[in-house]
Amino acid sequence: MREIQTVGVVGAGVMGIGVSQNLAQTGHQVILVDVSEDILNHAKQEIRNNVRFQGFFQKNSEAESPDDILNKIKFSTNYKFLEDAEFVVENVTEKWDLKKEVYAQLDAICPEKTAFAANTSAISITRIASVTKRATRVVGMHFMNPVPMKPMVEMIRGHHTSDETIETAKKMLAQMGKECIIVNDSPGFVSNRVLMLTINEAIFILQDQVASIEEVDKIFKTCFGHKMGPLETADLIGLDTILFSIEVLYESFNDSKYRPCPLLKKMVDAGLHGRKSGKGFYAYSNPN
Numbered sequence: 001m002r003e004i005q006t007v008g009v010v011g012a013g014v015m016g017i018g019v020s021q022n023l024a025q026t027g028h029q030v031i032l033v034d035v036s037e038d039i040l041n042h043a044k045q046e047i048r049n050n051v052r053f054q055g056f057f058q059k060n061s062e063a064e065s066p067d068d069i070l071n072k073i074k075f076s077t078n079y080k081f082l083e084d085a086e087f088v089v090e091n092v093t094e095k096w097d098l099k100k101e102v103y104a105q106l107d108a109i110c111p112e113k114t115a116f117a118a119n120t121s122a123i124s125i126t127r128i129a130s131v132t133k134r135a136t137r138v139v140g141m142h143f144m145n146p147v148p149m150k151p152m153v154e155m156i157r158g159h160h161t162s163d164e165t166i167e168t169a170k171k172m173l174a175q176m177g178k179e180c181i182i183v184n185d186s187p188g189f190v191s192n193r194v195l196m197l198t199i200n201e202a203i204f205i206l207q208d209q210v211a212s213i214e215e216v217d218k219i220f221k222t223c224f225g226h227k228m229g230p231l232e233t234a235d236l237i238g239l240d241t242i243l244f245s246i247e248v249l250y251e252s253f254n255d256s257k258y259r260p261c262p263l264l265k266k267m268v269d270a271g272l273h274g275r276k277s278g279k280g281f282y283a284y285s286n287p288n
């Protein structure tokens with residue numbers, strides 16, 4: 001019997017879809033909340049496609065069907081259903097003004113003992129916890145994308161996060177088949193303080209016409225053995241999310257090294273958000 005059965009997932013974008021699918025595939029009941037029916041329908045379709053696609057590669061004929069998985073997820077625009085959640089993973093847009101409102105709502109609706117895991121790219125967990133009355137039960141859970149395929153999570157201990165919450169979060173991840181590396185709170189944590197600067201600088205290189213998109217990525221893949229180059233990685237994450245994250249770092253450290261590249265801003269304004277929009281640095285026939 002799992003210790004945590006029912007998990008709330010807030011935000012049904014790239015990460016919320018992956019987290020919900022992973023949770024349902026590891027036997028949890030999921031309550032997935034976003035702001036519109038259209039977004040939820042898109043999430044439903046994505047999960048159906050992903051599970052079907054996974055099925056092609058699984059020899060195990062016992063594997064659950066897309067319908068079995070979708071039956072474990074309640075899709076809703078109503079936050080009220082989250083009162084049944086024993087644990088909540090928040091995955092809304094990387095904008096402080098939005099997240100702040102979301103946590104105030106969650107704090108009012110969820111039982112006092114429910115822990116909140118923030119799947120943010122860069123916002124300080126201590127800052128997020130400050131808008132709730134349960135700072136000891138707020139933790140950072142930085143999942144990697146695509147969530148069902150990535151076994152490691154960067155877990156962030158906020159200033160007030162209790163040992164009990166860390167243990168609960170570890171159990172939650174173990175139930176999802178994942179391990180974690182725990183780090184102290186600082187904007188961007190370890191991963192994105194480095195990665196966002198790298199991606200932003202790769203975009204400056206492109207803007208300065210030092211090399212082509214393919215050449216930039218190829219140098220990282222062939223010279224350093226990275227599986228993906230920085231521009232491919234940017235497309236996978238979402239260029240809007242990259243811009244919001246680097247803006248959070250800029251605002252948090254007041255350091256000009258985090259200023260976003262004008263080409264990144266222009267691409268986001270043009271709707272070139274990467275894989276999820278069908279076009280970023282590369283074009284995709286199958287947007288997710």
Ligand code: NAD
Nearest residue numbers: 011012013014015034035091092093094119120121145237
């Ligand atoms: P996304 O833009 O794909 O999805 C964000 C979702 O949040 C959207 O569906 C949006 O409608 C929803 N949302 C906005 N306001 C809401 C509200 N008030 N209530 C409920 N839902 C709301 O973004 P994403 O890539 O899924 O990122 C989500 C979070 O995860 C961000 O904080 C991001 O930094 C973080 N993250 C992203 C990645 C990545 O690779 N994309 C990896 C790790 C963490």
